[in-house]
Amino acid sequence: MNGLRMWTRSVQPLLWRSKVLRAALTLSSRSHGSCGGVSGKSWIRPSGYDTGLKTFNSLTKQKEPLILSREGVATWYSCGPTVYDQAHLGHACSYVRFDILQRILSRLFGVTVIHAMVITDIDDKIIKKSWEEGVSPSVISSMYEDEFKKDMLALKVIPPAVYLRVTENVHHIVAFIEQIIKNGHAYSTKEGDVFFDIQSIGDRYGRFGGAGDSQGEPGNTNKRDLRDFALWKPSKPQEPFWESPWGRGRPGWHIECSTIASAVFGSQLDIHSGGIDLAFPHHENEVAQSEAYHQCEQWANYFLHSGHLHLKGSAEKMSKSLKNYITIKDFLQSYTANEFRMFCLASKYRSAIDYSDSSMSEARSSLGTISSFIHDAQAYMRGQLQCSPVQETLLWERLAETKSSVLKSLADDFDTPRVVAAVMNLVYQGNCQLQPVSKSGGVVRSPAVFAAIISYIRDLLDVFGIDLQHSKDSDSGRSSASLEAVVEQLTRFRNEVRTYALTRQDAPPTGSSKKPGLYPERLPLLKACDTLRTDLAPLGVLIKDRGATSTWEITEGKQIQRGEDEDQKTSS
Ligand SMILES: [Zn+2]
16 A cells, blocks of 8 residues: 555546556555565566566566566657767667567567657757767757767667657646646756655655665755755756746756657657766666656566666766767777677676677677678588588487577576577587598488578577678778688789789791691690689689680679688677
């Protein structure tokens, strides 16, 4: 019954009281054993569709079964960027990690994720930047919103179902604040501020562990409680403003998310995500506002928070204010989106992650190992790579084990590091079976099992947003540049040899009907040149002899196949 206690200072309609009573009674009969406490902070296990997954919920600080309100659909809200500068790797990490989670939910667990994201396009930092640059805030915000979207595209982050801008929703925000005041959880001051009244919600405040902290908001002494936070602030001269019942001003930061998430999803949300630094006070305040507005016991059922990205050796998270950041654009000069995703997969989405060149090299090398296995297996399937007989049954078993362990790991709070380990192990098992032998006929071959393994690995990586097949931007960018240099040198050498071999003997004495011929002792060189041309063709290097000179090209879209030399094989 304690659920009722929380809203004592509000004026509640009778209907709402009975709704809460029902919820409280249901709670006592159904509450999850480990969080069945009776404080205002207890979590109500949602009723609905059990996905079979467990996920760490910041509201209970433990793994909970992921239960969605509607079968096969997850409503998901995430706080978007404040668009006043280039996004950096810290942002990239959070957005890519949640993108991976959403892909897993939709592709492997059949859950349609409806994702809405807010773009904060009005804010102190945007205003400051616009003054520095001598342009209007909207010029700054639209430019960096555009940059942000390009960055997300370059990182292959699936765009949300809808992006919403704060400046286009101010009328909704004003109405939202008015309702919170009506419900008795906010107050306005004669200076034109509106504050959320934290005391009015009792012990419901502090779900994310910051209850004792004071926001401070220096300079304002009109608050009833130091922890009270601004829903609306009066505009200072020269600042953009909107009209409101409390005078000209603009929304506080937290209220935009509550309003816009509610405008899209109503009074109930399955999943809310963001970086761990947003948990308090931002998400704490979002919860307070939304539950005060909707008069509901639990607005968002699950809060998922991603860990910070640190530059290795730095104790601080990557951030603009600390000036210890790498922009996404700079990063993509050196590494690919595939490699960044592999780097993200190698740690749990909740953990802090150390960024360094060596951790990126590890990610690159894992992808390289997978690619070379795929190339070798394809060469084997085509019959270009002769191997001793393969233990086919063993490989089929390994594949089945990997599939089931991957699903199990992902259902356990999206444990991607375990998945990466399982895939690398499968690749290792496959490589062990590809033991080249010198050409000999009559060996039993097992191409199908390798085809199955390749398809599975490709599909799985594709779920994570890593496309090995069409990764123009991936390793191929750099390796094809060096490959071109090698082919150029090789062709030049071959040209010289060929020209030498094609030199004709001195002209015969006048009167002779014989044409000058080639030097017979140079013919084997000519033959070797032809063999090289023939052998390079299946590897995607096309040499065309045009008279005495030769041209070359690397066949478009064709992956360069590995040769059969044992020393080229990557063992993992
Ligand atoms: Zn937010």
